[in-house]
Amino acid sequence: MNPANLPFDSEAMLQGLRGWVECESPTWDASAVNRMLDIAAREMAIMGATIERIAGRQGFGGVIRARFPHPKQGEPGILIAGHMDTVHPTGTIEKLKWRREGSKCYGPGIYDMKGGNYLSLDAIRQLARASFTTPLPITVLFTPDEEVGTPSTRDIIEAEAARNKYVLVPEPGRADNGVTTGRYAIARFNLEATGRPSHAGATLSAGRSAIREMARQILAIDAMTGEDCTFSVGVVHGGQWVNCVATTATGEALSMAKRQADLDRGVERMLALSGTTNDVTFKVTRGVTRPVWEPDAGTMALYEKARGIAKSLGAELPHASAGGGSDGNFTGAMGIPTLDGLGVRGGNGHTLEEYIEVESLVERGRLMAGLLATLE
Secondary structure (H helix, E strand, O other): OOHHHOOOOHHHHHHHHHHHHOOOOEOOOHHHHHHHHHHHHHHHHHOOOEEEEEOOOOOOOOEEEEEOOOOOOOOOOEEEEEEOOEOOOOOHHHOOOOEEEOOEEEOOOHHHHHHHHHHHHHHHHHHHHOOOOOOOOEEEEEEOOHHHOOOOOHHHHHHHHHOOOEEEOOOOOOOOOOEEEEEOEEEEEEEEEEOEOOEOOOOHHHOEOHHHHHHHHHHHHHHOOOOOEEEEEEEEEEOOOOOEOOOEEEEEEEEEEOOHHHHHHHHHHHHOOOEEEOOEEEEEEEEEEEOOEOOOHHHHHHHHHHHHHHHHOOOOOOEEEEOOOOOHHHHHHOOOOEEEOOOOOEEOOOOOOOEEEOHHHHHHHHHHHHHHHHOO
């Protein structure tokens, strides 16, 4: 089966993808994410898949597991793993409207990662329409919480991956048309400063500001960044009244390293910031963590298969390890052959200028179809 002969149509793919993008699904809005999962479930049901809905927990949306008909159903096969949550709050569609401008198409979550999820389903659809039976059964798992570190579904992802031979992750492709064969380790932290209140006008000196301590610690955390490990604070909340010295301030920090040992040392440095200074207590607690994923022989053999398919389609397919976590961190770290970054090309993810390169829908759709058709 030559994937170049499958009749992928970028305009038809865009039309289908538009409904996904305009169904906004920010992580923290479980009902919104579930609406998006409903759309995908309906589409896969029409394609003949058996759909299982797994209830959400910890305040997040649910999970969809779709198993497509196959003579070897139940045997280890291919898992396509993607997330349907985005970082964009509901209402972003008014600021980042769906629009096509030349070779680019814009919209919240179109790049990260609804475009990749959609082209994966279109690859399955094209193979079915061609009456082609893949060597291995295919399972699709769509999850609701990747953008906040996958706190509620890591166990489901790892359990499903363990039942399969390969994991394909249609996160965004690399700018050089490459794919991802490894990812850095990531740790999240919760920060809390607790001071002493006073009236900011009448008795300012009697208070101890939690905001001041948080600001001091933010600068200290940023200054810890080096070549081996990066540190950043991305969320801060503090105070309640401007005329009251702030009693509490909270924040969230992120650390990333190419090697697990470097991240482990970074975690120790972050936790060591806890303590009391000038009557203000600062507390650091560890949040969710993504393990480092270093490519092994199985992942590299999977990559070589993909590179051969891309070459047959007239394209080079470089590879690299990447910063920024994905659920491929988990499956790759388990030692299951995993190929990430199989989704669309584009840019400006997590911003109000998020876009995809339209031609990449068909190009990556063919690559995905080629993998599904040849992995055994």
